[in-house]
Amino acid sequence: MIVSRRGFLRAGGALALAGCAPGAGRREGRVPVVDAHVHCFAGPDDPRFPYHERAPYRPDAAAPPERLLALMDAAGVDYAVVVHPEPYQDDPRYLEHVLDVGRGRLKGTCLFFAGRPGAIEGMRALVRRRPEVAAVRIHAYAPERLPPFGRPELREFWRAAADLGLAVQLHFEPRYAEGFEPYLREFPDVAVIVDHLGRPLQGTPAEHERVVRWSERGRTWVKLSSLTPPTQYPHRDLGPFARRLAAAYGAGRLMYGGGFDARATAESYRAERERARALVAHLSAAEQAAVLGGTAARLFGFPG
Numbered sequence: 669m670i671v672s673r674r675g676f677l678r679a680g681g682a683l684a685l686a687g688c689a690p691g692a693g694r695r696e697g698r699v700p701v702v703d704a705h706v707h708c709f710a711g712p713d714d715p716r717f718p719y720h721e722r723a724p725y726r727p728d729a730a731a732p733p734e735r736l737l738a739l740m741d742a743a744g745v746d747y748a749v750v751v752h753p754e755p756y757q758d759d760p761r762y763l764e765h766v767l768d769v770g771r772g773r774l775k776g777t778c779l780f781f782a783g784r785p786g787a788i789e790g791m792r793a794l795v796r797r798r799p800e801v802a803a804v805r806i807h808a809y810a811p812e813r814l815p816p817f818g819r820p821e822l823r824e825f826w827r828a829a830a831d832l833g834l835a836v837q838l839h840f841e842p843r844y845a846e847g848f849e850p851y852l853r854e855f856p857d858v859a860v861i862v863d864h865l866g867r868p869l870q871g872t873p874a875e876h877e878r879v880v881r882w883s884e885r886g887r888t889w890v891k892l893s894s895l896t897p898p899t900q901y902p903h904r905d906l907g908p909f910a911r912r913l914a915a916a917y918g919a920g921r922l923m924y925g926g927g928f929d930a931r932a933t934a935e936s937y938r939a940e941r942e943r944a945r946a947l948v949a950h951l952s953a954a955e956q957a958a959v960l961g962g963t964a965a966r967l968f969g970f971p972g
Contacts (some may be wrong), residue, residue, distance in 0.1 A: 699957040700746040700972060701941070702964035705863065705893040705925025706774075707753040708733050708766045717765065720757035724810070727755065729930035731770040740773070740781035742934030743941070746961065747970040751805060751837070751927070752779040758787065760794050767800045771869040775968045777803040777837050782825035783816045795832045802859060802968050804829050808840035808847065809870070817847035825860070826851045835859035835967070842871025845878040852885055859887050859967065868909040869902050876909065883916035889967060890917055892944045892959065893925035910947035922948070922963040 699874070710717035711730030719726045740748060743932035748772070752763045758780045767776050778794055778801050780787040795801050806825075808814050816822045829836050836858055838848060845866070852860060882888045890913050898905045914922060927940025941960060948959050965972050 686970075699927060699960075699962045700965045700970060701744055702923065702961040702968070702970060703740070703748040703925050703928065703941075704746050704923040704964040705891055706750045706928050707737060708736060708745045708750055708762070709753065709755065709930070710762055710765075717756070717762040720755050720759055720765065721748065723755040724813070725755060727930065731928065731930040731932075733766040733774070736928055737770070737773065738932055739928060739932055739937050743938040745937070745941070747773050747775070747965065747968075748928075749775045749777060749779040749964065749968055754779070754807070757781075758784065758790060760790070761815075763801075764798060765796075770800075774800065776801045777805050778808070779805050780825075781815075782806070783819070783821035783838075788825060788828045791828060791834075795834065801834070803835035803837045803859075805837040805839060805863075808838070808844035809867070813944070814844070815847075816817045817844075823851065823854070826855055830855050830858045835861050837861040837863060839863040839867075842875035842879060843869050845875065845882075849878075852882065852888075856885065859889065860885070861967075862888065862890045864890060865890060865906065865909055865913060867894075868906070869896060869904050880912055880916045883913075883921070886963075888917075889921045889923060889963070891923055891925045892947055893949070895926065895940070895943050907947060911950065914948055914951060919948070919951055919958040920958045920963055924960050924969070925964075943957060 678860050688959055709731045712719070712726060712728060714730070731825045735749065750763065752760065756762050760778055763776050763778060778791060778799065780791045791804060816865055827835060838860060862879060862882070866876055868876040890915050892910060895906060924941060924944035927937045945956055945960060951959070961972070964970070
């Protein structure tokens with residue numbers, strides 16, 4: 669049965685788009701494993717996909733989709749969501765290439781910028797071409813590159829995403845959470861995905877508590893991704909934040925992501941998933957399976 673992108677994201681449904689093949693070796697009846705946060709890069713030497721002139725960083729090594737799929741197979745990951753990274757800015761050509769290579773095992777989050785000329789038109793055109801694109805990402809963490817909070821451009825951008833049936837994926841420091849709240853209230857039917865636990869280590873407990881309270885909204889999900897170990901700056905344990913989010917959101921609105929990059933091996937990729945599992949080890953086995961794939965499979969429409 670074929671249903672719309674809007675239908676998936678509004679219902680968090682378990683139906684799947686036609687053509688999405690199960691991951692290699694996946695057993696029927698098992699909850700799929702879904703990496704909900706992947707970046708791919710062509711690297712600096714591929715002339716087909718150059719980094720954008722406005723790129724805030726430029727990875728010096730390739731992390732292509734072919735390697736991603738091989739590591740997914742080796743590490744037991746069935747599906748993944750590829751988040752279009754900032755080095756390509758609003759040029760979606762590499763994301764489209766990645767989705768072509770993915771052959772149904774990958775979905776995409778696109779990147780356009782509210783207020784930039786042609787942003788909404790570019791997003792609409794991409795979504796028409798690529799039904800695998802399920803979300804659009806908005807950044808709010810660098811003071812010089814904030815979205816136009818409180819201005820018509822951001823409202824129009826959010827409305828366009830809503831009309832296209834896209835989820836809005838937010839990557840932000842907690843101090844900017846308040847700026848998004850008018851749009852959460854105005855567009856209650858839009859699925860909102862919070863990246864990286866809402867970056868609790870980059871804010872105060874009071875600032876991050878806003879993100880926790882977003883659980884009351886219902887249509888907000890949180891990723892357990894970018895898991896900084898306590899031995900690394902800012903030398904704080906993510907465990908209490910993860911448990912607080914799990915209590916507020918429940919396993920049905922948490923999902924893991926991360927571990928793939930140019931240096932990843934099958935062992936390191938699997939280990940990152942186990943780090944996410946450890947953050948929710950207090951949950952039941954069924955709830956842990958939801959965090960490690962079931963939630964994302966329902967939200968993004970991968971076969972269950």
